[in-house]
Amino acid sequence: MTTGGRAVAAALAAHGVELVWGIPGTHNLELYAGLRAAGIRHVSPRHEQGGAFAADGYARATGRVGVCITTSGPAVLNAATALAQAYSDSIPVLLVAPGMPLHHPGLGNGELHETKDLGAAMGGIVAASHRVASVEEIPLAVAQAFARMSSGRPRPMHLEIPLDLLVAEGEADAVAPVFSPPLVADPAALDAAAALLARAERPLVLAGGGAVGAAAELRRVAELLGAPVVCSINGKGTLDEHHPLSMGASYGRAVVAELAADADAVLVVGSELAPSDLWLGPLAFGGPVARIDVDPVAIVTNVLPEVAVVGDAALALAGLGVRLGSVAAAGGEARAGRWRAAFHAGAAQDAERWSELLAAIDDAVGEHGVVAADSAMVCYFGAAAALRSRRPRSFLYPTGFGTLGYALPAAIGAQLGRPGDRVLALAGDGGVLFSIAELAAAAQERLALPVVVVDNSGYGEIRNEMRERGDTPLGVDFPGLDFAALGRAFNCHGETVTSPDDIRAALERAFAADRPTVLHVPE
Numbered sequence: 410m411t412t413g414g415r416a417v418a419a420a421l422a423a424h425g426v427e428l429v430w431g432i433p434g435t436h437n438l439e440l441y442a443g444l445r446a447a448g449i450r451h452v453s454p455r456h457e458q459g460g461a462f463a464a465d466g467y468a469r470a471t472g473r474v475g476v477c478i479t480t481s482g483p484a485v486l487n488a489a490t491a492l493a494q495a496y497s498d499s500i501p502v503l504l505v506a507p508g509m510p511l512h513h514p515g516l517g518n519g520e521l522h523e524t525k526d527l528g529a530a531m532g533g534i535v536a537a538s539h540r541v542a543s544v545e546e547i548p549l550a551v552a553q554a555f556a557r558m559s560s561g562r563p564r565p566m567h568l569e570i571p572l573d574l575l576v577a578e579g580e581a582d583a584v585a586p587v588f589s590p591p592l593v594a595d596p597a598a599l600d601a602a603a604a605l606l607a608r609a610e611r612p613l614v615l616a617g618g619g620a621v622g623a624a625a626e627l628r629r630v631a632e633l634l635g636a637p638v639v640c641s642i643n644g645k646g647t648l649d650e651h652h653p654l655s656m657g658a659s660y661g662r663a664v665v666a667e668l669a670a671d672a673d674a675v676l677v678v679g680s681e682l683a684p685s686d687l688w689l690g691p692l693a694f695g696g697p698v699a700r701i702d703v704d705p706v707a708i709v710t711n712v713l714p715e716v717a718v719v720g721d722a723a724l725a726l727a728g729l730g731v732r733l734g735s736v737a738a739a740g741g742e743a744r745a746g747r748w749r750a751a752f753h754a755g756a757a758q759d760a761e762r763w764s765e766l767l768a769a770i771d772d773a774v775g776e777h778g779v780v781a782a783d784s785a786m787v788c789y790f791g792a793a794a795a796l797r798s799r800r801p802r803s804f805l806y807p808t809g810f811g812t813l814g815y816a817l818p819a820a821i822g823a824q825l826g827r828p829g830d831r832v833l834a835l836a837g838d839g840g841v842l843f844s845i846a847e848l849a850a851a852a853q854e855r856l857a858l859p860v861v862v863v864d865n866s867g868y869g870e871i872r873n874e875m876r877e878r879g880d881t882p883l884g885v886d887f888p889g890l891d892f893a894a895l896g897r898a899f900n901c902h903g904e905t906v907t908s909p910d911d912i913r914a915a916l917e918r919a920f921a922a923d924r925p926t927v928l929h930v931p932e
């Protein structure tokens with residue numbers, strides 16, 4: 410016999426969960442007792458949105474499921490924005506939270522944390538929101554959630570445990586994790602994709618977040634084809650950006666549109682080709698398109714391919730590699746080199762304002778490091794293309810949903826998931842305030858985390874857009890804050906860096922420190 414709360418914790422542990430982010434409340438005390446009993450490490454964010462962003466950062470940096478635990482009602486809704494972000498970027502995050510009692514009146518009776526229809530709200534946000542109906546069901550529901558998150562297109566889940574079931578006793582037989590092997594593509598589809606690409610003289614490869622587990626296979630196919638590779642921001646680093654065939658990351662550049670038009674065949678791997686990746690509008694391809702995607706729905710979305718290969722990216726690319734032979738195409742690097750030069754020139758121009766800062770970050774973070782970025786200009790105009798990532802899972806960015814406040818908590822999650830690697834948060838003065846309380850969490854965990862705040866005294870991008878429309882800016886200018894002092898108030902170090910010459914030394918101090926450091930960079 411066990412209790413619902415203990416059954417949840419035991420089931421999480423049985424699925425390899427070692428670390429959760431959570432905030433306790435009256436309704437989830439038995440779950441907290443279970444976490445302790447199961448030996449699961451608990452980290453305290455200071456807001457549930459920060460907890461779920463941290464779980465997302467952990468998932469992106471490690472490839473494992475990130476888990477967040479909250480109490481019911483407002484706590485779940487606080488986490489909802491982060492789960493919506495995880496949904497749009499296909500990140501496996503599990504939220505476990507109590508809900509109203511099993512036999513709660515459908516129209517409500519004013520219970521603490523009662524929400525009109527929380528399941529409906531969350532069902533509109535995550536891949537599935539499931540409410541268990543008995544203690545016995547709990548191990549099964551956890552196994553089902555993990556099965557769903559570790560097969561096909563990974564996406565967040567919400568598991569609701571009626572609050573009376575958390576304390577109820579029952580039998581909860583363990584359910585072993587379901588092993589779901591990667592989806593093997595149809596050989597005929599792979600033949601067709603190989604034929605389409607082998608005919609090409611000017612092939613192009615686009616790789617998105619769905620390719621991050623297929624770095625070696627992607628590189629092999631690119632080399633065999635002699636094809637330039639452009640990664641989306643979520644796919645950044647999947648082909649080492651120092652490789653001669655790598656263009657770098659982000660599709661929203663004029664040179665990518667030119668490259669697409671010039672190509673006589675295009676291979677798209679694990680990429681939505683979403684409007685949020687294509688700021689300059691849809692790409693017009695000069696030749697037929699083959700798409701590889703684990704999601705048969707995504708494969709026909711935005712761009713209808715001539716050849717659709719539904720399957721795991723690594724396996725499909727390996728199959729394509731076998732079909733393309735063993736001799737690298739001649740001339741690919743020379744052709745790619747011209748596009749590469751144009752890509753980097755454009756990126757350098759857009760990032761010019763932050764060039765010294767970004768070069769210093771690139772060097773300080775190093776080959777194995779991670780940059781967690783916010784929806785700030787320094788990130789999407791700057792870091793996304795100007796940093797030269799060597800590996801996937803090294804640039805974490807809230808692409809599709811585009812929320813603010815992501816960088817700091819995601820960096821905390823990444824750092825706890827990869828304690829041996831350098832992790833840095835990069836944000837604007839506007840976005841960082843959305844989740845600034847997480848400095849307290851980072852300080853409590855004693856993370857040597859630099860939090861770089863690029864300060865233009867307001868919502869700079871929106872201010873620019875208002876001006877471009879000829880409007881007088883409204884709601885976008887803020888009096889300056891002393892972010893270094895703010896950092897110190899949160900038990901972090903704090904430094905204001907006014908000269909570019911000081912940035913490198915400040916970053917080294919931050920990575921060697923016994924706590925996080927807020928690096929305030931006024932523009």
Ligand SMILES: Cc1ncc(C[n+]2csc(CCOP(=O)(O)OP(=O)(O)O)c2C)c(N)n1
Pocket residue numbers: 783784785786787811812813836837838839840841865867868869870871
């Ligand atoms: C949750 C949320 N609210 C509002 C926005 C709209 N928005 C996009 S960028 C931006 C400005 C962010 O300011 P800051 O972080 O300082 O970056 P900057 O634009 O100055 O580089 C705003 C308000 C958003 N993306 N997400």
Ligand SMILES: [Mg+2]
Pocket residue numbers: 837838839863864865866867868869
């Ligand atoms: Mg700003």
